[in-house]
Amino acid sequence: MLLKSIVDCRCPLESAFREFRSVSISPARLAVLALGPFGILASTYAICLSRHDPQAAAFADQVTAAETRGAKVQSVRQTLLLDACHERSRKLQGQLPADFEIVCRAPFILAGDVPAERLAKLHEEAVLPLSRALWRAFFDRKPDEPIVLVALSDEARYIQVAHDLDGYDVAAYAAYYNRKERRIVLNLSHGTGTLAHELSHALVQSDFPEMPEWFDEGLASLHEDTVYSADGLLLIPQPNWRSRILVDALQADELPDLATLIRTQSFRGEGEGLHYACVRGLCLFLHQKGLLTHFYRKFRTECASDPTGLATLREVVGATDDAALDQEFRRWVFQQASPASS
Ligand SMILES: [Zn+2]
Known part of the structure; x- marks a missing residue:
């Protein structure tokens, strides 16, 4: 009885061995099976080695340090610009009629005799896309100081505000840029076509004075x-x-x-x-x-x-x-x- 069970146990192993010997394996498959593990080991070694390459490690440290420095400078510039925008907005409130709205979108401050939503829309749909396209094509340095855009709903208000703010007679122009004050004054009833002209002047001043x-x-x-x-x-x-x-x-x-x-x-x-x-x-x-x-x-x-x-x-x-x-x-x-x- 015991001998019988041992014989039964060995039989399947023997048949499997016989089957394995009878299977034909192609040379390519054999090569993959034989060399694959060595390939994996070599790749892992190469990756580990590159991590310990002193030149690569020094360059990675330089990049990290430069990026950290750049982010810090950018953050300080942004904070200073925001502070300047808020200060300038407060000043504008005292210079413009009481019913004017003021919207701050650094580096721009938009003000005018129109609802705040319209000023925000003017920024979103005109000022920002135009500025981004101009920055992309020409200007490498962005403004460090606020740029004010005063938008007026009609001719009479435009003429009045240009006179009161800057002492200008603007009958012949739909918009103008006061370089010293970094201020665009715009008659919205003429559309926003001249906005790009004045924005170009304002952005040039920061990049190529x-x-x-x-x-x-x-x-x-x-x-x-x-x-x-x-x-x-x-x-x-x-x-x-x-x-x-x-x-x-x-x-x-x-x-x-x-x-x-x-x-x-x-x-x-x-x-x-x-x-x-x-x-x-x-x-x-x-x-x-x-x-x-x-x-x-x-x-x-x-x-x-x-x-x-x-x-x-x-x-x-x-x-x-x-x-x-x-x-x-x-x-x-x-x-x-x-x-x-x-
Ligand atoms: Zn011009």
Whole structure:
């Protein structure tokens, strides 16, 4: 009986061994089975080794230290900016009529004779997307001081507030920027088209305060008429009514020489409309060549030795001298007159 049970017990093992020997295993499968465990061990060893690489560890420490430092600086800047915004808001309450609402959205403070919800919506739907697109494309330094935007519901209120706040006569403008006060005053009844123009001035002041007037006005007026790119990240400038002035001046042989216009200190006054058309046109010309953001940053870097921007302009356009630059620009204006032939 005992012998029988031992025999019964051994039988299954023997048959399994026989089956194993009878199974045919491919060489590839055999290699995986044999070498797989060594591969896993080698990978684990490599990962452990890289963690102990002194160079990699030092770089990781540098990155962590830099990120911690950056976050700390950012936090201090944000706290100071918020304090400045609250202080400025309190000051504004004393300067504006009692029925005006004030909404703080650092670095912006929006105030006006409209409900607070409308000011918040103006920030959310216009000021913020425009600012983000401009920061993305051009400006590396964001404002450390509050930017005030006073929005007025009609012409009469706009004229009155501009006079009371800044002593300005604004009958000819839908909006303006007071650089010293970092304050935009805007007539909402004209829409928000001019907001981008004034915002450009306000944001330039923090990023490129030495920017000469011709480029400041060119860049600002370029952004009067734009559409957002399909992904909403960038502003794409469009030709507008100023383009017509430019083309008419070329056809009437009244287009000023580009270098003379850039060097002149008398941008305003006689011929102001044509001057604006020229500098907007020049910015549109650079944008269409894909050179505007390059020009902006190179000029900002080189402005101490090239205060007008002419040398940088010649370099980015690839013009040998001022006459060649002027010729290139005139050729572009001519193409604007007959876009089909360009
Ligand atoms: Zn302007």
